[in-house]
Amino acid sequence: LIAFFQPKLLAGRKVVMTAGPTFEAIDPVRGITNTSSGKMGYALAQACRRAGAEVVLVSGPTGLPAPLGVERVDVCSALQMRDAVVAALPGADVFIGVAAVADYRPLSAAEHKVKKSSAELTLTPNPDILAEVAARPDAPFCVGFAAESRELDAYAEGKRRAKRLPMLVGNLVQDGLGSDDNQVILYDDAGRHPQPRAPKTVVAQKIVEHLAGLLAMRAT
Ligand code: CTP
Numbered sequence: 248l249i250a251f252f253q254p255k256l257l258a259g260r261k262v263v264m265t266a267g268p269t270f271e272a273i274d275p276v277r278g279i280t281n282t283s284s285g286k287m288g289y290a291l292a293q294a295c296r297r298a299g300a301e302v303v304l305v306s307g308p309t310g311l312p313a314p315l316g317v318e319r320v321d322v323c324s325a326l327q328m329r330d331a332v333v334a335a336l337p338g339a340d341v342f343i344g345v346a347a348v349a350d351y352r353p354l355s356a357a358e359h360k361v362k363k364s365s366a367e368l369t370l371t372p373n374p375d376i377l378a379e380v381a382a383r384p385d386a387p388f389c390v391g392f393a394a395e396s397r398e399l400d401a402y403a404e405g406k407r408r409a410k411r412l413p414m415l416v417g418n419l420v421q422d423g424l425g426s427d428d429n430q431v432i433l434y435d436d437a438g439r440h441p442q443p444r445a446p447k448t449v450v451a452q453k454i455v456e457h458l459a460g461l462l463a464m465r466a467t
């Protein structure tokens with residue numbers, strides 16, 4: 248009922264997003280991953296959908312149900328996530344990188360279970376999906392996330408600038424990880440905009456409002 252009275256801030260927009268962790272296989276029973284519940288990304292996908300957007304959610308393994316009306320593409324590794332994002336990008340107005348992408352993957356996944364006698368693991372860097380999307384000539388409006396354990400302002404704003412993002416959502420891991428609540432600061436060209444601690448659904452709605460405002464400004 249409440250949704251009915253809300254202005255459709257993202258009506259007619261296509262949003263592509265990533266959420267959850269990636270999982271980089273070492274062998275058939277082991278892998279490298281990040282701690283990420285996917286809750287913030289899924290809440291944001293739902294908020295974008297409720298705001299009238301067409302939403303494609305490229306998700307690593309989370310065990311969460313897809314929000315109603317959201318097209319979910321399930322992936323495991325960062326390379327699969329990148330491919331799924333690139334496939335979903337045509338026509339996108341917005342890209343939001345919420346996923347905790349593993350920065351490295353094993354150079355090659357072993358076909359058989361590795362024995363403890365072979366102690367070496369060679370890693371290779373994964374592509375930076377968000378930076379790649381933001382660097383495209385036809386880049387949509389790109390939003391990043393940064394979960395830091397210290398010096399949030401410096402790291403968050405540094406990432407926003409390095410990846411050339413008009414907007415980034417920062418939080419301290421102590422404030423959000425695994426929780427249903429989060430406390431975030433929004434960073435954009437105008438500065439920092441701290442938000443009150445709130446359920447992730449409420450934080451997601453706030454992010455949508457901020458993003459829709461910047462998007463409307465950019466369009467004019
Ligand atoms: N990101 C991405 N692909 C990667 C790494 C990060 O798309 N391979 C995105 C994340 O989804 C997030 C943003 O980039 O929106 C910041 O991720 P983060 O891990 O905090 O930044 P990094 O650039 O990887 O820096 P570091 O891990 O050294 O802090």
Ligand code: CA
Binds near residue numbers: 348
């Ligand atoms: Ca990283």
